[in-house]
Amino acid sequence: NAGVTQTPKFQVLKTGQSMTLQCAQDMNHNSMYWYRQDPGMGLRLIYYSASEGTTDKGEVPNGYNVSRLNKREFSLRLESAAPSQTSVYFCASSERGLHGLNFAKNIQYFGAGTRLSVL
């Protein structure tokens, strides 16, 4: 059972280059999330998708775009990479993302992370 799969695991970009981080889950989860993790900052939400066909901005969306391609896949795109986007990126998914209802299904399952360096 693969869970949440992220690719690539490592990437080095030059300033201005573009790339897409891929994420797929095989747990039939409704909600998917993209986070970045920086030293001293903790995990911060970039974008999320509460259900197939919807996406919403998180805490730090600037410089990123997302696509919920289908229920399984949620990609994160950097159109013009900047050194400030050097970070570790995590994708996560949960069964259901509605507040106050069946919140036991809000446990999030994380991918292994993508370590991105922008030079």
Add this chain to the structure above:
Amino acid sequence: KNEVEQSPQNLTAQEGEFITINCSYSVGISALHWLQQHPGGGIVSLFMLSSGKKKHGRLIATINIQEKHSSLHITASHPRDSAVYICAVTSYYNQGGKLIFGQGTELSVKP
């Protein structure tokens, strides 16, 4: 001030010691999560709780809703417990199950 604060930020313990990591939050929540991030980077969910206490092996998580405080305890600590422990909350009013994270507590258990 962060909505979720953890203490301490760093903790070094000797094998066998009882460990406590604290988490305080300032928002109304529907659930509180404890996660573990190993040195290799992977993040796993340890507990999700909305009241009382949960136990899994040597790990115990408690929450006091009135005081907006949670603790994660590790009994008989072992070097393999060395990791970053992250507290996160699901704000009662947020949509989409978004988590608000603390900054993490880096635990090192020495043999």
